[in-house]
Amino acid sequence: MAKSLTQTLPETAQTTSTTKSFLHKLRRGANVTFVTALTISLLVIYLAPFLFMIFTSLKTQGQISQLGAPIWPAKPTTVEYNGKELEVFKVPMAKCAGSDPSDTSIKNLAIVKKGRQQSTFVDPANLEAGEFVCNLSWRALKRPWTFSPTWENYVRVWNTIPGTFPKLLWNTTFYAIMTEIGVLISCTLVAFGFARFRFPGRDFLFIVLISTIFLPFAVTIIPTYTFFQKIGWLGTWLPLIVPAFFANAYDVFLLRQYFMTLPRELDEAAMIDGASPLRVLWSVIIPQSYPALMAITVFHIVYAWNDYFGPLIYLSTARDKWPISVALSTYNGIYGSQPALIQAASLMALLAPLILFAVAQRFFVQGIVVTGVEK
Amino acid sequence: MLEELSNIRKAIPSLRSFRDLPPLSRREMKAGLIFLSPWIIGFLGFTLLPMIATVFFSFLNLRITDGILSTPHFAGIENYRQLFRDPKIWSTSTTPGSLWITIKFGLIALPIGILVPLGIAVLMNNKHLKGQMFFRSLFYMPYIVPFVAAIYLWGGMLNSESGWINRTLMYFGVPKESVPLWANDVNWVYPTYVIMGIWGIGNAMLIMLAGLQGVPTELYDAATVDGANSWQTFWKVTFPMISPVIFYNLVLGVVGLFQYFLVPLVVNQGNGNPGGATFFYNLYIVKTFFTFQNMSYGASLACFLFVVILLVTILLFGTAKYWVYYAGESR
Numbered sequence: 001m002a003k004s005l006t007q008t009l010p011e012t013a014q015t016t017s018t019t020k021s022f023l024h025k026l027r028r029g030a031n032v033t034f035v036t037a038l039t040i041s042l043l044v045i046y047l048a049p050f051l052f053m054i055f056t057s058l059k060t061q062g063q064i065s066q067l068g069a070p071i072w073p074a075k076p077t078t079v080e081y082n083g084k085e086l087e088v089f090k091v092p093m094a095k096c097a098g099s100d101p102s103d104t105s106i107k108n109l110a111i112v113k114k115g116r117q118q119s120t121f122v123d124p125a126n127l128e129a130g131e132f133v134c135n136l137s138w139r140a141l142k143r144p145w146t147f148s149p150t151w152e153n154y155v156r157v158w159n160t161i162p163g164t165f166p167k168l169l170w171n172t173t174f175y176a177i178m179t180e181i182g183v184l185i186s187c188t189l190v191a192f193g194f195a196r197f198r199f200p201g202r203d204f205l206f207i208v209l210i211s212t213i214f215l216p217f218a219v220t221i222i223p224t225y226t227f228f229q230k231i232g233w234l235g236t237w238l239p240l241i242v243p244a245f246f247a248n249a250y251d252v253f254l255l256r257q258y259f260m261t262l263p264r265e266l267d268e269a270a271m272i273d274g275a276s277p278l279r280v281l282w283s284v285i286i287p288q289s290y291p292a293l294m295a296i297t298v299f300h301i302v303y304a305w306n307d308y309f310g311p312l313i314y315l316s317t318a319r320d321k322w323p324i325s326v327a328l329s330t331y332n333g334i335y336g337s338q339p340a341l342i343q344a345a346s347l348m349a350l351l352a353p354l355i356l357f358a359v360a361q362r363f364f365v366q367g368i369v370v371t372g373v374e375k
Numbered sequence: 376m377l378e379e380l381s382n383i384r385k386a387i388p389s390l391r392s393f394r395d396l397p398p399l400s401r402r403e404m405k406a407g408l409i410f411l412s413p414w415i416i417g418f419l420g421f422t423l424l425p426m427i428a429t430v431f432f433s434f435l436n437l438r439i440t441d442g443i444l445s446t447p448h449f450a451g452i453e454n455y456r457q458l459f460r461d462p463k464i465w466s467t468s469t470t471p472g473s474l475w476i477t478i479k480f481g482l483i484a485l486p487i488g489i490l491v492p493l494g495i496a497v498l499m500n501n502k503h504l505k506g507q508m509f510f511r512s513l514f515y516m517p518y519i520v521p522f523v524a525a526i527y528l529w530g531g532m533l534n535s536e537s538g539w540i541n542r543t544l545m546y547f548g549v550p551k552e553s554v555p556l557w558a559n560d561v562n563w564v565y566p567t568y569v570i571m572g573i574w575g576i577g578n579a580m581l582i583m584l585a586g587l588q589g590v591p592t593e594l595y596d597a598a599t600v601d602g603a604n605s606w607q608t609f610w611k612v613t614f615p616m617i618s619p620v621i622f623y624n625l626v627l628g629v630v631g632l633f634q635y636f637l638v639p640l641v642v643n644q645g646n647g648n649p650g651g652a653t654f655f656y657n658l659y660i661v662k663t664f665f666t667f668q669n670m671s672y673g674a675s676l677a678c679f680l681f682v683v684i685l686l687v688t689i690l691l692f693g694t695a696k697y698w699v700y701y702a703g704e705s706r
Contacts, residue, residue: 031503039498039510046514046573049528052539056531064537071539186413193410197403200388200396207383209414210376212422214630216684218660218677222670223428224421246417253376277406306521309637313665328523329641332530339531346524353519361512364519368578369585 057344058149064340074145079110079124086110089141091121096134114138153344165348172323172352175240175311176304182244183251183300184293190247191255192281196267206256213249225313235318240310251296257370258292259285295367298360302353324349377623378701381692432674439668454675463659464676473656474683480655481632483565484572488628489621492579499580500587511584518577526641529571533557558642561650568638568653579624586620587613615700622699626691633684636661656680 056064058073066076077088091109093099112131113120119138122131158165194206228239262285270280286293308325315321328349335341357364396404408415436450458464466472471479498504499511517525532538534557541554555563590613598608614621636658639645645662647654660680664673 028503032505035498035501035503036505039504042495042498043510043513047517048539049525049532052532053528071542186417189410190414193407197407197410199400199404199407200392202407203379203386204383204388205411205415207380207386208418210379212418213376214626214684214688215422216630216634216657216677216680218634218657219429219681220422220425222432222664222674222677223425225664226670227425243417243421245413246421247414252414277410302519306519308522325521325523328521328527332527332641339534339537342527343531346521346527350520350524353521354516357516357519361515364515365511365581368581 053343053347056339057153057347058151059340060150060152061338061340064338068142070145072147073149075148077108077144077146081110081112081122081124081127086112086122087143088124089121089138089143091134091136091141095136096121097132108144109134111138153340154348157341157345157348167320168322168324168327169352171321172305172325175237175307175323176301178237178241179244179304180297180300182241182246183248183296186245186247187251187255187296188281188286188293191252191259192277192285194252194256195259196264196277196280196285209249209252228314234314235321236314237321239314240307251300254296254367254370255289255292258289262288291363291366292370294360295363295370298356298363299367301356305353377626378619429674429677432671433678435671437670437674438672439670450671454672455679457672458675458679463654464656470651471654473654473659476652476654477633477635477656480565480568480635481629484569485625485628485632487569488572488576488579489624491573492576492624493583493621495576495580496583496587499584511581514580515577517574520574522637523641525574526571526638529574530558530642533567533570535559559649561652564643564649564652568642571638571642579627582624583617583620586617590616618699619701622691622695626688629687629691630684633657633680633687 055072060073060075063069063074078085079088080086088108088110090106093103093105093107094101107123108125109121110124111119112122116137118133118135120131120133123129194202194209224239228234233239266284266288267280270284275283305323306325307323308329311321311323311326312329315323315326328345331342331345433454434450434452435447436445436453437447438445462470462472464472464474466475495514499507499514504510520528532540535541535554538557540557544554545551555566557563557567594612594616595608598612603611634657635655636645639647639653639655639658640661643649643653645658647658656676657680660673660676663669663676
C-alpha cells in the first residue's frame with residue numbers, strides 16, 4: 001500500500017504539470033492569435049485608403065463612370081466573334097430559346113444584337129451552337145469583368161499636372177535640400193551652444209526656445225508676410241529658405257538632448273589639446289551624433305516635402321516654383337470628376353516620403369521618442 | 376519637454392549673476408552666445424519682432440483695398456470692440472460662431488486624438504504581440520503622407536457614392552438614401568475631419584508606446600503580488616506613469632486645435648460649408664488677412680487667439696498637478 005502510494009504520487013504530479021503546461025501553452029497560443037488578428041484587422045482598415053488609391057489610379061474613366069463596376073481595376077469582358085469585338089453579359093439561361101424554362105444556370109454570353117425585348121447572343125464557350133435569342137432586356141443584365149489595370153493615368157499626371165511632374169519634383173527637392181542645409185548648420189550650432197556651455201540665462205533661453213513650439217503661427221504671420229512683400233520676396237524661394245538658417249525649436253531640442261548624453265571627457269581632452277569649440281563640435285561631437293543628425297535630416301525632408309501652407313502663400317503667384325503639395329491641391333478643382341487622375345497624382349506625390357520612411361524608419365522612431373519622452 | 380517649461384522661475388537669471396561672473400565664465404558665456412546667435416537672431420527677427428508688430432497692428436486701421444494700403448492711423452481699441460461683437464466669432468441664435476465651432480470640434484477630436492493612439496500603443500505593447508516593430512512602423516507610416524494627398528485618399532474613401540466606406544455601409548444593408556454625405560453634411564463633417572485626422576496619430580502613438588515601455592516592470596510585479604486585476608493595474612500603475620506623455624500630447628492637441636484650418640480650407644474650400652459648420656477660428660484669421668487683406672483686424676484676431684491659447688494652457692497646467700505624475704520629483 002505504502003509502496004504503491006509512493007509510486008503513484010510523483011506520477012500524478014507529473015501528469016498534472018504536463019496538463020497545466022499544455023493548457024498554459026494553449027492559452028498563450030490563443031492570446032497570441034487573438035492579439036495578432038486584432039492588430040492585423042485594425043491595420044487593414046487603417047491602411048485601406050492606400051489600396052483604394054492604388055486601385056482607383058489603375059482604373060479607366062470608363063470604369064469609374066460605369067454603374068456596378070467592381071472596386072478593382074477592370075474592363076468589361078469581351079470576345080471576338082466573326083471579326084467583331086462583342087460585349088459579354090451574365091444571362092439566365094431560362095429566358096433563352098432552346099433552353100429548359102426551369103434551367104436556373106447563368107452563363108456568360110456574348111451579345112450579337114441588342115434589343116429592348118429580345119437580344120441575340122452567342123455562347124463563347126460553345127460557338128458551334130450558333131446565335132440564339134433570349135427574351136430579356138440586355139440593359140438589366142450584369143457583366144463579368146476582367147482584371148485590367150491601366151497605366152495611362154500615371155503617364156497623364158507625369159505630363160499634365162500644372163507645371164509637369166518632373167519640374168514639380170525638382171522644385172520640391174530644391175526646397176527640401178536648401179532648407180535642409182540651413183537646418184543642419186544652424187540647429188547643430190545652437191544645440192551645441194545649449195548642451196556644452198554654462199552661463200546665467202542659458203536655461204531661460206532654452207525655455208523660450210521650447211515655448212515657441214506652442215506659439216500659434218497666426219501671431220507672427222501678418223507682419224512677417226507683409227515684410228516679405230515689402231522687400232519684394234513674394235514669389236521667390238527666399239521667405240521659405242532664409243528662416244531655415246535661423247534654427248528651429250524641435251530640431252535644436254532633439255540634437256541638444258542627444259549631445260547631452262555624450263560624455264564630456266572627450267571634449268575636455270580636445271580642449272586641453274587646444275581645440276577651439278568649433279573644432280570640438282566638428283571633430284568630437286558630430287562624428288558621435290550621426291543617429292540624431294540623421295533623425296533631423298529625415299524629419300526635415302518629410303516636413304519640407306509635405307509643407308503646403310508656406311509655399312502656398314509665398315509662391316502662389318510663381319507657378320514655375322510650385323512644389324508638389326501646392327500643385328496637387330489645385331488638382332481637385334481641375335480634375336474633380338476624374339478620381340483616377342487624382343489618386344494617381346497622390347500616389348506619385350507620396351512615393352518619395354514613403355521610400356524615405358521605408359529606408360530610414362529607425363531614425364524616425366528614435367527621433368520622435370526623444371522629443372516626447374525625455375525631459 | 377513640458378517639465379522644462381514649468382521650471383521657468385528657477386531659470387530666470389538675476390542681474391547679479393552676470394555682474395559677479397568670473398573672467399573664465401565670462402569667456403564661456405561669450406562663446407555660448409555666439410553658438411546660440413543663429414537662433415537668437417532668428418527669434419528676435421522672425422518671432423519676437425513680428426509678435427510686437429502684430430500687437431501694434433491691432434491698434435491701427437491697416438487694410439488693403441483694391442491693392443492700395445490705407446494710410447495708417449491709430450484706431451484705439453476699435454478692432455477689439457468689433458471683435459467682441461463679431462457674429463463670425465460669437466454664436467448668434469441662427470449661426471454658429473467660429474470660436475464655438477473650434478471648441479465643439481475639439482470636444483470630439485481631442486479625446487479621440489488621445490484615446491486612439493493610446494489604445495494602439497497599449498496594443499503594440501501587449502506581450503503577446505509578435506512583430507511589434509513591424510506593426511509599429513506601419514501604424515506610424517501614414518504620418519509621412521503629404522497632407523493634400525492624405526486628404527485626397529480619405530476624400531475618395533469617404534465619397535458618398537463611390538467611396539469604400541459608403542459601399543461597405545450599403546453592402547451591410549444601409550439604404551442608399553440614408554448613407555452619410557460626409558464632408559458635405561452638417562452632421563457628418565466633424566466625424567469626417569476626425570477620420571481624415573486619424574492618420575496623424577503616428578507621433579502620439581510612438582511617444583505613448585515609449586512611455587509604456589518605460590514603466591518599470593517591478594511596479595507591475597508588485598501590483599500582481601498585491602492581487603490587482605489588469606484594470607486596476609492600468610489605472611494605478613500604467614496611467615500615472617505615462618501621464619506626463621498624455622499631458623504632453625494633450626497640450627500639443629489643444630494648441631493644434633486652435634490652429635486648425637488646413638483641412639477645412641482644402642476639403643471645404645475654406646468657405647465654411649456645409650452650413651457654416653467648418654468656419655474655424657484660425658480659418659477666419661487666415662481669410663481676414665489673406666483674402667480680405669484686413670491686416671489690423673486679422674492682427675487683433677491673432678492677439679485674441681494668443682490670449683485664449685495662453686489661458687487654456689495655463690488652465691491645463693493648473694490641472695496637471697492633480698493628475699500628472701512626474702517620477703523622480705518629490706512634491
